[in-house]
Amino acid sequence: MTFILKSRRVVTPYGVRAAVVRVEGERIAEVLPYDAAPADAAVDDVGDLVVMPGLVDTHVHINEPGRTEWEGFETATQAAAVGGITTLVDMPLNSSPVTVTASALEQKVMASEAKRWVDVGFHAGVVPGHTKDLPALIKAGVLGAKAFLVHSGIDDFPAATEEVLREAMPILAEHGVPLLAHAELQSVKPPPRGDARSYHAWLASRPPAWEMDAIELLIRLCREYGTHVHIVHLSAAGAVPMLIRAKVEGLPITVETCPHYLFFNAEEIPDGATLFKCAPPIRERLNNEQLWGALLAGTIDFVATDHSPCPPAMKLAESGDFFNAWGGISSLQWSLPIVWTAGREVGVTFERLSHWLSTAPAALVGLAGRKGKIAAGADADLVVWDPDARFTVEPSATLHRHKLSPYTGRTLYGVVKKTYLRGRLVGENNHICAEATAELCAGEKGNLVLCQLLYLQPPHLRDWLIWRPSDLVAKSCR
Numbered sequence: 001m002t003f004i005l006k007s008r009r010v011v012t013p014y015g016v017r018a019a020v021v022r023v024e025g026e027r028i029a030e031v032l033p034y035d036a037a038p039a040d041a042a043v044d045d046v047g048d049l050v051v052m053p054g055l056v057d058t059h060v061h062i063n064e065p066g067r068t069e070w071e072g073f074e075t076a077t078q079a080a081a082v083g084g085i086t087t088l089v090d091m092p093l094n095s096s097p098v099t100v101t102a103s104a105l106e107q108k109v110m111a112s113e114a115k116r117w118v119d120v121g122f123h124a125g126v127v128p129g130h131t132k133d134l135p136a137l138i139k140a141g142v143l144g145a146k147a148f149l150v151h152s153g154i155d156d157f158p159a160a161t162e163e164v165l166r167e168a169m170p171i172l173a174e175h176g177v178p179l180l181a182h183a184e185l186q187s188v189k190p191p192p193r194g195d196a197r198s199y200h201a202w203l204a205s206r207p208p209a210w211e212m213d214a215i216e217l218l219i220r221l222c223r224e225y226g227t228h229v230h231i232v233h234l235s236a237a238g239a240v241p242m243l244i245r246a247k248v249e250g251l252p253i254t255v256e257t258c259p260h261y262l263f264f265n266a267e268e269i270p271d272g273a274t275l276f277k278c279a280p281p282i283r284e285r286l287n288n289e290q291l292w293g294a295l296l297a298g299t300i301d302f303v304a305t306d307h308s309p310c311p312p313a314m315k316l317a318e319s320g321d322f323f324n325a326w327g328g329i330s331s332l333q334w335s336l337p338i339v340w341t342a343g344r345e346v347g348v349t350f351e352r353l354s355h356w357l358s359t360a361p362a363a364l365v366g367l368a369g370r371k372g373k374i375a376a377g378a379d380a381d382l383v384v385w386d387p388d389a390r391f392t393v394e395p396s397a398t399l400h401r402h403k404l405s406p407y408t409g410r411t412l413y414g415v416v417k418k419t420y421l422r423g424r425l426v427g428e429n430n431h432i433c434a435e436a437t438a439e440l441c442a443g444e445k446g447n448l449v450l451c452q453l454l455y456l457q458p459p460h461l462r463d464w465l466i467w468r469p470s471d472l473v474a475k476s477c478r
Contacts, residue, residue, distance in 0.1 A: 008048050010374060011050065024423075027379060027380055058089040064111045079398070085118060086119060101133045106140075120439075121441035122143065123144045147181050178227075179227050199266065202277065203283065233257065262343075263342045264406065278328055296352075336414055336416060340414040365443075392410070399430075
């Protein structure tokens with residue numbers, strides 16, 4: 001299939017320009033001047049709508065298998081598709097089993113079959129007793145390895161001690177796989193627990209010192225082992241100076257923050273509003289303005305959702321108990337408009353937005369050659385959106401399995417019109433318009449358990465396993 005996508009605002013690696021994107025099959029064949037569209041090709045002229053590379057979200061909790069009632073591949077990837085996300089990477093929890101063995105990864109892969117509307121990759125888990133499983137998981141194609149330095153909330157995914165990190169980091173460094181770290185360390189005792197309904201009490205229970213001390217440890221270990229360390233969901237701006245020093249030193253450290261730390265502030269969260277609970281917590285306005293400064297300066301490399309849903313009852317909305325409610329915020333479908341709505345107030349450009357939501361996260365997980373850019377040879381993953389249109393977040397238009405979100409009722413700028421996955425239109429005007437035929441994204445050294453898939457899949461599915469040099473592509477020919 002060949003078609004032309006034409007716009008006066010195409011975000012390319014060389015800036016925003018009026019251009020023609022010529023797609024052949026699943027790849028971008030070339031990016032041409034605006035008036036150079038071939039006469040013999042179908043042209044979709046979207047006028048002044050912005051055309052960006054499809055978003056890449058490297059921090060998503062899909063929870064299948066085992067806790068599919070929390071989310072699941074079908075609902076998560078459909079929400080992603082209508083929101084302009086064309087690649088997401090699943091965290092090793094809160095599924096059951098957690099992804100700490102090759103066998104558990106196989107179960108993830110099989111659970112996702114015929115339920116992927118966008119391309120999907122997987123992270124492994126770094127937990128006590130399973131560092132010996134990392135080589136097999138890396139060989140099987142995981143894109144990163146996630147560790148919690150504090151209790152994860154799931155008993156079968158315990159915290160990684162410094163000893164466990166020292167076991168894992170040489171293995172990850174040898175194979176060029178990043179360590180993704182939930183950087184909170186219970187290094188100081190928080191004040192006595194206050195009223196369970198008080199957001200201030202919840203905020204005080206996770207002090208910034210926990211993040212700063214954990215990041216200090218990770219920087220020290222990064223210096224010792226040379227492992228690529230990625231700090232997930234940074235919320236404490238006090239850690240920024242030490243991260244600047246680490247980057248100036250040349251250490252392989254990257255950092256993400258999340259839409260909720262850029263959009264919300266502690267001062268506006270009412271007591272009992274457990275929809276806002278997450279860990280680390282949403283901090284004060286000044287702190288979050290400093291996060292914006294670090295993002296604009298490049299100390300924070302990109303934005304990922306940390307989409308972490310649960311059944312509504314687990315949010316304890318009636319009691320408003322912050323300490324016992326499940327922590328996690330659902331935002332997968334709206335990451336682009338959330339960041340744009342907050343960012344347009346501080347002068348964020350389309351180029352920066354594209355870098356934060358597409359290019360930089362693709363690079364973290366080794367997909368920079370294929371994902372996150374509009375250039376010849378890259379996958380034709382494209383999102384067409386209107387930066388000036390606005391909408392109100394409503395449950396009826398939400399494709400996540402559960403509709404609870406602190407963004408409900410908020411007015412956001414940036415309406416996604418179309419999402420193309422490898423040249424196929426998969427989402428349009430908040431509706432799915434394709435079958436679930438997306439690919440699996442594997443690491444450069446992995447093949448996503450090729451042998452196991454060949455022998456475990458039903459016979460009628462074995463015919464559509466296609467090998468490429470860098471990954472296994474699971475693709476339907478129907």
